[in-house]
Amino acid sequence: MSSELAAVARAMVAPGKGILAADESTGTANKRFTPLGIPETEEMRRNYRDMLFTMPEFGSYFSGVILYDETIRQNGRAGKSFVDVLQSDASFPGIKLDTGVQPLALAKPEEKITEGLDGLAKRVDEYVKLGAKFAKWRAVITIDEKTGIPTDACLHANAHALARYAAICQAGGLVPIVEPEVLSDGNAAQSIETSFAVHERTLHHVFNELHRLNVKYEEMVLKPSMVVPGQKSGSKASVSEVAERTLTILMRCVPAAVAGIAFLSGGQGDEEATAHLNELNVLGKKLGAPWPLTFSYGRALQHAALTTWKGDDKNVDAAQKAIHHRAQMNSLASLGTWSADAEKGLVLSR
Ligand code: 13P
Numbered sequence: 001m002s003s004e005l006a007a008v009a010r011a012m013v014a015p016g017k018g019i020l021a022a023d024e025s026t027g028t029a030n031k032r033f034t035p036l037g038i039p040e041t042e043e044m045r046r047n048y049r050d051m052l053f054t055m056p057e058f059g060s061y062f063s064g065v066i067l068y069d070e071t072i073r074q075n076g077r078a079g080k081s082f083v084d085v086l087q088s089d090a091s092f093p094g095i096k097l098d099t100g101v102q103p104l105a106l107a108k109p110e111e112k113i114t115e116g117l118d119g120l121a122k123r124v125d126e127y128v129k130l131g132a133k134f135a136k137w138r139a140v141i142t143i144d145e146k147t148g149i150p151t152d153a154c155l156h157a158n159a160h161a162l163a164r165y166a167a168i169c170q171a172g173g174l175v176p177i178v179e180p181e182v183l184s185d186g187n188a189a190q191s192i193e194t195s196f197a198v199h200e201r202t203l204h205h206v207f208n209e210l211h212r213l214n215v216k217y218e219e220m221v222l223k224p225s226m227v228v229p230g231q232k233s234g235s236k237a238s239v240s241e242v243a244e245r246t247l248t249i250l251m252r253c254v255p256a257a258v259a260g261i262a263f264l265s266g267g268q269g270d271e272e273a274t275a276h277l278n279e280l281n282v283l284g285k286k287l288g289a290p291w292p293l294t295f296s297y298g299r300a301l302q303h304a305a306l307t308t309w310k311g312d313d314k315n316v317d318a319a320q321k322a323i324h325h326r327a328q329m330n331s332l333a334s335l336g337t338w339s340a341d342a343e344k345g346l347v348l349s350r
Contacts, residue, residue, distance in 0.1 A: 005219035006259065008133050009175045012092065012221055013260025013292040016331045017063040019177075019221075021264070021298035022052060023096035023136060025068055038311035042070065050076045051309055052302070053085050055320045061327035064092035066136045066177070066296070072127065083131040092133040094177070097123065097165060101140050104154055108147055111154040114139050117164050124172035134175035136223070137165040139206075141182045143190040143198050143230065150198060155205040163209035170219050177262070177296065179223035180206050185267030188230030192237045196227050196245050203253035217257035223296050224250070225266045226276055243279035247287060256290035263293070265300030270326060271343060273300035274333045281336030294334040301326050 012019060024032065029048075030040040038044055049071050065086055072095055076085045083093045099116035103109075114137060127135070139158035141150050158180065166176035180202050182195060190198070203224070210217070227245040229235045237245075250261065263280075265273040273295070280293050295301070304326060309319035332338035 003216075003219060005170060005173070005175050006216075008092065009219050009221055009259035012063045012134060012175065013262060013294050014063055015292070016335055017061060018295035018297070018330055018334055019094070019262050020052070020062045020065045020301055021136075021296050022049060022071070022302070023066040023068045023094075024298070025096075025100065026070060029068075032306060033311070036307065036310050044311055045070065046074050047077065047311075047313075048306070048309065049074070049082065051316050051319055052305065052323060053082060053089075055324055055327070057324065059089035059091045061331050062091050064094050064134060066094045066096055067132075068096055072130055072132065087131065093131050094134040094136060095127045095132040095174075096137075097127075097135045097169070098137040104157060107154050108149050108151060110142050110144060110147070111149055111151065112140050112142065113154075113157050114161055117161060117168075120165065120168045121172055124168060124174055128173045132174060134177060134221070135165075135169050136177040136179055137162055138179040138181055141180060141198065141202055143182065143188060143194060145190055145194055150202070152201075152205075155202055156209075159202075159205035159209040162206055163213040163215055166210060166215045166220055167213045170216055175219055175221065175259075176215075177221045177223045178206065178210070179264065180225075181264055181266060182225045183266070184225065184228050185231050187232055189232040189234075190230040191233055191235065192227060192229040192241065192245065195229060196249065199225070199227050199246075199249045200253060203249060207253055207255065217255050218259055220258060222254060222258055222261045223264055224261065225264055226268075226280075228266075228268070231267060239275050239279045240283075242276050243283045246276075246280060247283055247289060251287065251289065254291070258291055260292040260294065262296035265295075265297040268300055270300045270303055271329075273297055274326070274329045274338055274343070277330060278333035278336055278338040281334060285336060292334070295330045297330065301330065
């Protein structure tokens with residue numbers, strides 16, 4: 001089966017390429033700027049995104065970028081719209097469509113539902129006219145072993161919203177990135193075994209709802225979290241355990257027709273996220289995983305660049321080198337050919 005959307009979805013996960021998540025809301029972008037003393041202004045957010053998107057060889061590593069509403073309407077510093085900047089580098093502009101999370105009514109405390117479905121078809125039309133080719137919606141699943149969350153009610157409500165969003169995107173001409181994130185950062189204290197079990201429940205709910213609402217798997221990209229222990233669990237898993245557990249869940253829950261899987265980084269360290277992706281690909285090849293496995297990182301791609309840039313024009317070159325390096329390392333990891341030597345710059349070719 002082929003269609004224009006299926007072709008876009010396949011191109012988003014083309015060999016050696018991944019997706020840059022740069023869709024931080026104004027509030028989140030400001031929160032990242034504050035500790036570095038960067039002024040929290042529209043101009044600085046534009047300058048920051050301009051630094052990222054004009055990185056040399058951008059399109060060789062990034063098949064697309066997830067943008068926030070402010071950015072998809074902005075011009076870069078040279079006067080061209082960011083949409084044109086990306087398109088001229090063969091990178092698809094994408095758009096964050098959810099409007100954030102709210103407490104889920106009548107559920108347990110800490111359970112959240114992602115909002116943004118009202119009027120969504122109209123917003124999709126507008127973003128398609130602005131040049132968007134794909135979209136993202138993030139559902140957030142919190143684990144608390146003491147209070148017994150997530151409940152099935154929370155998993156079902158979030159899976160249903162993801163499927164409604166995905167169907168509206170496909171009907172309106174956008175490839176949906178379906179992102180159910182099982183949180184492992186912040187206060188997350190679950191063991192890797194619990195994370196494994198919750199990922200399995202979550203993905204079963206998500207694919208049940210996608211199927212029920214007629215979402216075409218060939219025209220979507222899944223953006224899952226990896227199966228890792230919670231950051232406050234006090235335990236650490238080996239790279240091979242993370243890859244093994246994550247792939248086991250994906251093989252159980254994700255239909256082979258899905259165009260590709262692009263992971264979020266979820267608070268992992270820069271190199272840690274790369275090492276996990278590499279191992280997932282090495283193991284995926286052995287097990288015959290049917291989908292491309294790549295990256296759609298936010299923090300693990302941007303962290304080094306942002307802390308190098310610090311809002312100062314004279315740091316633009318160094319900051320672009322920093323994101324270029326992470327892009328190159330994750331590109332290698334998406335092919336299963338990354339190594340610690342590559343990280344140190346000892347192996348340069350892809
Ligand atoms: P992180 O890689 O920083 O988790 O962000 C990815 C993302 O798009 C979250 O919605």
